[in-house]
Amino acid sequence: MKTFALSVQNLIRKPGRTVALSLLTAFLSLAVFGGTVVVLSLRSGLQSLESRLGADIILVPSEAQSKVSFKDLFLQGTAGAWYMDASVTEKALEVPGVEKAAPQTFLASLKADCCSVKIQVIGIDPQLDFTVQPWISRSLKNGLGDMEIAVGCKVEAGMGEILRIYDRQCKVTACLEPTGTGLDTAVYCNMDTMRKLLEAAEEKGINHKIKSGDEDIISAVYIKVRDGADIGQVNSALTGKLRKVTAVRTRSMITGISDSLAGVSRTVTLLIALVWVLAVVILLLVFLMISRERAGEFAVLRLLGASRQGLGRMVLTESALCGVLGGAAGTALAALCIFPFSALIEQQLSLPYLLPGAGTILALALGTVLLASAVSAAAGFLAARRLSRVDPGSALRGGT
Amino acid sequence: MRMIAENVSRTFFRKTGEANYFFAVHPVTLELDEGSVTVLTGRSGSGKTTLLNLLSGLLPPTEGRVLLGDTDLYALPDSALSLLRSEKIGVIPQGRSAVDTRTVRENILLPALLYGKKPPEEEADRWMEELGIASLRDARPKELSGGELRRMAIARALSAGPEVLFADEPTGDLDDVNTARVLEIFRAFAHEKSKAVFIVTHDSEAVKIADRTLRMDAGTVL
Numbered sequence: 001m002k003t004f005a006l007s008v009q010n011l012i013r014k015p016g017r018t019v020a021l022s023l024l025t026a027f028l029s030l031a032v033f034g035g036t037v038v039v040l041s042l043r044s045g046l047q048s049l050e051s052r053l054g055a056d057i058i059l060v061p062s063e064a065q066s067k068v069s070f071k072d073l074f075l076q077g078t079a080g081a082w083y084m085d086a087s088v089t090e091k092a093l094e095v096p097g098v099e100k101a102a103p104q105t106f107l108a109s110l111k112a113d114c115c116s117v118k119i120q121v122i123g124i125d126p127q128l129d130f131t132v133q134p135w136i137s138r139s140l141k142n143g144l145g146d147m148e149i150a151v152g153c154k155v156e157a158g159m160g161e162i163l164r165i166y167d168r169q170c171k172v173t174a175c176l177e178p179t180g181t182g183l184d185t186a187v188y189c190n191m192d193t194m195r196k197l198l199e200a201a202e203e204k205g206i207n208h209k210i211k212s213g214d215e216d217i218i219s220a221v222y223i224k225v226r227d228g229a230d231i232g233q234v235n236s237a238l239t240g241k242l243r244k245v246t247a248v249r250t251r252s253m254i255t256g257i258s259d260s261l262a263g264v265s266r267t268v269t270l271l272i273a274l275v276w277v278l279a280v281v282i283l284l285l286v287f288l289m290i291s292r293e294r295a296g297e298f299a300v301l302r303l304l305g306a307s308r309q310g311l312g313r314m315v316l317t318e319s320a321l322c323g324v325l326g327g328a329a330g331t332a333l334a335a336l337c338i339f340p341f342s343a344l345i346e347q348q349l350s351l352p353y354l355l356p357g358a359g360t361i362l363a364l365a366l367g368t369v370l371l372a373s374a375v376s377a378a379a380g381f382l383a384a385r386r387l388s389r390v391d392p393g394s395a396l397r398g399g400t
Numbered sequence: 401m402r403m404i405a406e407n408v409s410r411t412f413f414r415k416t417g418e419a420n421y422f423f424a425v426h427p428v429t430l431e432l433d434e435g436s437v438t439v440l441t442g443r444s445g446s447g448k449t450t451l452l453n454l455l456s457g458l459l460p461p462t463e464g465r466v467l468l469g470d471t472d473l474y475a476l477p478d479s480a481l482s483l484l485r486s487e488k489i490g491v492i493p494q495g496r497s498a499v500d501t502r503t504v505r506e507n508i509l510l511p512a513l514l515y516g517k518k519p520p521e522e523e524a525d526r527w528m529e530e531l532g533i534a535s536l537r538d539a540r541p542k543e544l545s546g547g548e549l550r551r552m553a554i555a556r557a558l559s560a561g562p563e564v565l566f567a568d569e570p571t572g573d574l575d576d577v578n579t580a581r582v583l584e585i586f587r588a589f590a591h592e593k594s595k596a597v598f599i600v601t602h603d604s605e606a607v608k609i610a611d612r613t614l615r616m617d618a619g620t621v622l
Contacts, residue, residue, distance in 0.1 A: 002516030013501040300497045303458065304511040304556075305486020307479040392458055392493070 003310055007317040017290065018322060024283050025326030025372040026333065031275035033368040034334035035268040037361065038345065042261045045180030045352030050254050054131040055102075055222035056231050058248045059088060059238065081106060081209050086216040088245055089128070095237045097229035102129045105194060106219040107208060110165070119155055121165065121187045123194030131222050132188050136174040144190045150174035152184040163187070166200035180346060180354030223247075261351055276375075283379035287319065291383035299392040312388040319380025320373045327372030331365045401469050401488065401563035403432040403596055408454050408464035410447075424450040427464060428621045430614070432564060432596040437587060439599045439606050442616035448600040449494060449568055451616065455598065456566045457485045468564065486511050490562030492553045494569045494600075498541035504528070505537040508556040520559050527555035530585060532578070546573035554582060558589065564596040565589065571603045583609050 011018045061084040083105075092101040105123035124132055126143035133143065136150045144150060149163065149170045157163045157172045164170070170189065178184055189197070195215075201208060210217060225234050231249060238247040298311055306314075338345070339355070346353035355361070409427040416422050425447045432438055432455070442448050453459035455466055457473045466473045468488060473481055485491075498507050508528065509519035528534045531551040541549060550573045557565055567586065571579040587609040590597040599606055607613055615622045 002514070005516075006513065010501060296496070297499050297501075300499055301510075301514065302482075303491055303493060303497060304514060305482050306514050307482035309479055310482070310514070 003314040003317055007314050007321060010314075010318055011321055018325070021283070021286065021319070021322040021376070022326035022329060024279050024286070025323045025376045026330035027275060027326075028279045028375060029327040029330030029368045029372040030334045031272045031330075032371065033331045033365060034338055035272045036364060036368075037334070037338055037356070039265050039268050040356045040360070040364075041180065041342070041345075041353050042264060042349070042351055044356055045346075045354035046254065046257055046261055048177075048179040048354050049181050049183070049257070049352045050250075053222075053250050053254075054134070054224070055250055056225040057223040057235050057238065058250060059092060059221040059223060059242065059245050060084075060219070060248065062244045062246050064246065081219075083210055083214075083217040083219055084245060086218045088218065088242060089221050091242055092221055092223060092238060095234065095241055097226050097234040097237065098223055099226040099229075100128070100130050100222075100224035102131055102222045102224075103218040104129075104131075104220050104222065105191065105210070105217070107194065107197065107210070119185050119187050120182075121189065121194065121197060123191045124188055126190055129222075130224055132176075135176050136188070144173065144188065144193070146190070147171060147193050147196065148173040148189065149193070150176060150188040152176050152186045153178040154184040155187060165197055166204055166206070168197055168200045170197075178354055179352065181352045257351060264349065264351065280375060280379060283376065284382065287380050287383035288386075291315075291386045294387060295390050298387045298390045302390060303392040308388040311390075312384040315380050315384035315387055316377050319383075320377040323373035323376025324369060326376070327369035330372065331368050335365070401596070402434055403455065403564050404467045405430050405455055406465050406467070408451075408461045408466060410450055410454055410459065411462045423619045425454060425461075426620045429464075430621065432598055434563070434596050435590055435594040436611040437590045437597045437599065437609055438612045438614065439601060439610035440614045440616055440621075441601060441607065446616045447619040448616050450619075451621070452491075452566050452568050452598065452600050456489050456491050456564075457481055458491070483515065486515060486560070488563040490557035490560055490565040492550075492557045492565075492567040492570050494572070496541075496546075496549055497553050498544075498549055500541050503538050503540060504533065504544070504552050507541065507552060508559050511556065511560045520561065523559040523561065524555065527558045531555050531581070547575065547578060550574060551578065551582070554585070558585070562595070564598065567597070567599045567601075569601055569603075570599060571601065571606060579603065579605055 061082045064082040086103060089101045089103045092098055103125055107121040107123070110119060110121065122132075124144070126133060132150065136144065147168065147170050149172055151157055151163070151172055151174070153176060155163070159172055159175055161172050162169045163172055165187070170187075170193070176184075198208060198210065202211070223234070223238070225231050231251065235247045235249055238245070298306075301311060302308075342353065342355055356364070406429050407427045408425065408429070409423060410425040411421040412424050413420060414422045428451070430438075440448050440451065450459065454461050457466070460474050465475070468484070471484065473484070476484065499510065502510065505524060505528070506513075508524045509521065512519040525534070525537075528537055531554060533548055533551050533555065536544060536548060536552075541552070544552065550570065554567070554570060557567075565586070570586070571582055574582060583606055586597050586599065589595055590611075599610075601607075
């Protein structure tokens with residue numbers, strides 16, 4: 001029996017029924033696709049943050065603790081305008097177990113012409129840096145030169161473009177991959193460039209807490225612990241040795257974020273499961289009602305020579321097609337709700353949020369449509385079974 | 401093509417006295433010859449429709465077999481039997497037998513469409529013309545009267561060009577003029593095209609075109 005064309009015609013000629021069935025699967029796929037994209041984005045954001053930080057411990061002045069939460073600093077790009085003596089780097093390197101120590105100097109967030117968001121200028125020492133340099137080296141082999149900058153993905157400037165900061169021209173020589181965190185609004189430069197920018201700011205009468213002449217101050221030191229060394233012990237040793245400095249373990253910060261993420265994931269998963277159970281139960285009931293309504297129609301088809309298997313296939317094809325339609329509609333709707341508003345979602349969740357790549361999203365969308373179609377077909381299975389067993393003789397005489 | 405029913409019987413579950421079943425059709429042997437009209441009469445509930453369903457491949461017998469040519473209908477798997485019914489057996493059922501989502505013409509062409517065959521459009525148009533429903537070709541079944549629906553079912557069965565045609569009370573909803581026209585069509589279909597026609601009816605007019613008349617009572621063909 002050739003049932004596909006008939007199934008399509010049946011769907012077209014009963015638009016109300018088709019739309020109702022498709023809507024149910026649309027809710028399913030909206031929940032699945034939307035929820036999964038959000039959870040994946042959170043996980044991917046966390047992974048990205050973890051790998052971008054690249055350090056086991058971060059040293060900051062003790063005063064920083066009272067100014068801002070470190071979580072906010074990295075997730076929201078909150079200004080980190082605190083400073084300590086540059087000698088902390090050398091002292092840290094003397095602590096057993098410390099393999100690398102890379103200083104960074106933060107300039108408070110500033111508004112630049114390029115961008116809709118505030119950017120944070122961060123000075124790094126290209127000789128010592130191991131947190132940003134590996135990312136920069138993908139596009140810039142020789143490191144950051146004079147008046148050269150590497151920009152986060154939310155800084156709206158492309159490679160080779162000139163970005164004006166305090167009227168100084170800075171050439172963009174590297175664009176960093178997105179992290180879904182405040183690091184995406186950072187502009188990295190070497191310490192000389194940083195001082196020149198500070199001079200320019202002073203010329204314009206803008207005062208920062210740090211002055212262009214302050215050569216030996218930094219905001220943070222990123223520590224990489226030697227393989228095999230106990231990070232906790234190194235952390236304690238650093239705290240003991242360095243006065244007025246706080247050592248923050250990035251793992252504990254990441255774990256904190258990870259715990260919040262697990263909470264969000266659990267809620268989203270629970271919601272998806274609830275929607276699924278509801279939708280499947282409703283689909284089953286709807287298909288059973290439809291099987292009663294269509295008993296006469298199927299008795300006629302059976303009378304005309306349709307096989308049981310062919311009739312079953314017809315119902316399954318119809319329900320699977322409804323699943324495809326609803327699945328595609330729900331996925332498209334979820335995409336419309338999520339992608340244009342990812343910045344807002346990121347802001348509301350206060351967690352690292354990084355959308356998966358196009359390939360992953362496409363595969364996920366395809367998987368969702370297939371799943372919706374399979375669920376719809378499975379829900380239609382009972383109806384298919386029931387309808388394929390219709391006895392045409394009794395059905396056409398009024399009974400079923 | 402000749403149809404033979406050999407000792408065909410059918411029981412149904414029903415608690416009656418000591419037995420748990422009753423005979424809707426007692427064992428019967430009969431032949432439907434090509435080129436002849438067989439008319440079966442009998443009181444309501446005598447088992448006429450059950451016998452028609454047994455012969456037309458719609459209801460498996462409890463015992464016995466039904467042969468179309470050399471083919472034992474109920475020895476075939478469902479898919480093969482369905483295909484054979486679609487190609488060689490036409491059934492005009494007693495009740496309403498239209499698919500409401502399709503037009504009259506589409507209903508008539510439906511048997512061919514089920515198997516993706518070229519629909520017999522010329523035949524369909526010709527039978528609609530002969531049965532006086534040509535003007536209703538694009539109408540939906542819900543817009544039709546009982547008599548028009550009955551004629552649509554007749555046109556559908558004839559358009560498929562079956563070897564054996566079964567009709568259950570085919571003139572039940574028809575006026576005298578249409579009854580005469582339909583009976584004449586059945587007669588001509590059997591005699592001119594050498595097909596077997598089996599009619600179940602209460603209509604005494606139908607008996608007039610019969611080459612053979614059978615009567616049924618309490619499940620037994622007399």
